[in-house]
Amino acid sequence: MISHPSELAAIQFVKWQELHLKEKPFMLFIDLPADAPDQRKTNLVFETQHVSVKDIRGEQKTFTLNENGFMYTALEGFEDLTTKEEVESQYLPAIEELLKREVEGADKVFIWHWRMRESSASDQAGVIDVGNGMLPLQPANYAHIDQGPGSAFNIIKTRLPQDAETLLQGRVRMLNIWKPLRNNVEDWPLAICDGSTVQVEDLVETDNVRTTIISTNFYALHSPSTQKWFYLKNQQPDEAIIFKQLDSDPDVAASLSLHAAFKHENLPEKYMPRKSIEVRAFVFTNQAP
Template sequence: MMGSAEHAAIQFLKWQPLYEKEKPFQLFLDLPPDVADQRRTNLAFETRMVEVKNIRGHEKCFDLDENGFIYRTMDGFEDLKDKTEVTGQYLPAIEQLLRKEVEHADRIFIFDWRMRESNAEAQDGLLDVGNSMLPLRPANFAHSDQGPCSVIRRVQAQFPQEAEALLRGRIRVLNVWKPLRNKVMDWPLAMCDGSSLQASDLIETDTVRTSYVSTNLYSLHSPDTQNWMYLKEQEPNEVVIFKQFDSDPAVRSSLSLHASFRHEELPEIFAPRNSIEVRAIVFTNAVGENVKIQ
């Protein structure tokens, strides 16, 4: 029996007939003034109220392959002051955590990390790839960060000599997310049970930035099937590991959607959310040295 639940406002992709002939896209760059089509996106979203169950007390009841996410504890690292501390101490600790908690993690490649904050100074989606310490605001969209095309292209780009062999094995893209400094009061991270997702819920979207093109998955709203939950007042030593992609067709959950939401009721005084997310590729049936982000 889960704990209390609340209704949260989450943004979902709104289906448009346009998507039958034009792939969804979003551009995070400046367009030349002489380009006829000045659209930066063809996406349309709608805000829906979703029941989000509090799983406090049931954190151990979930499985990566069954649900797409797990909660674990991790001591230390309640505050990360600079990039050197993140890359020199925190990322190696995340690798150790993944080796302990993820089955058959033969090789791990950490390819990205990012700070997020809910204060007024945080950026709103304007990713600075050169400064991962510059925080982004919490994302309120139901989504997965890595579409299949992005995963394949990343493996090919990072491991040009080994890509063919690596792609024959199992590939999982995992996100490791945890609060910093304080427990989460205002913008908790909600997870959608991967076993409650239908393939028709997910729409692949091209995300175009100055330095690269990637794909992610936004979700349509499916109230009759999607099952959303969160860990109330998640502490800095509580970590959620969730899937963005899994190449194994036999598992029940190849990914879990996620979205942050604003609590219905908040105390008059509280600390804004601070968090860090780390993205890693986990290879199974792979050999060779681990490669870490610099």
């Protein structure tokens, strides 16, 4: 094994409150009427924890989707995607081919969302234009899973109504594919938690309310005795990470993988801000596990 030093990363975790025993966690990404009696945008409380995150440069190939919930792979080109048309006509087809090649049992791939992120992006002030993937968001510093199972299956039923019943009889995996653009990641790398070290009790299901949809995701409680976090130092534009949001196979060691971006504590005097693209996709296997 290659020995690399770990870094203490400041990551935000949700803090459990007795309130959640009687009121489901929520976050509102909408403007509230001025006369609304309850002006809360969320009932969650977050706390910053310093987590040991290990650089796995040189041994990244030892991590797999089934055992750890994430994997690194090569994806050359696509360093400068400047338009929606370029993303949809060139990059997304390449991602579909990548998943069919790298993910065992990928009988069908359905890409349903993508988004640019930039560490120098302006704050969207809590109201996110989910329909504009080219509008970059800042890195997300919360330990989280993008979609809960209910939301994931609802996307399938809504976006693939003719095939949903058949597809849901097989294995369903929701995956993210994340890679830098233009330059190596120097300021805000992506930390991944080994999915086999995440317990069900670590996850807090949260309603996300937007103007057009209500969905669910998971934020994570800090569990330092079990959770193991990793990252790939100076991740390059030709290095992509595939990680799980959901896996319906009950027999794999990792059915999901927490993720969060973190800021390096010791930055060089001059560096290029991170620019990256993330794609969300379903991978279907015809035969159920």
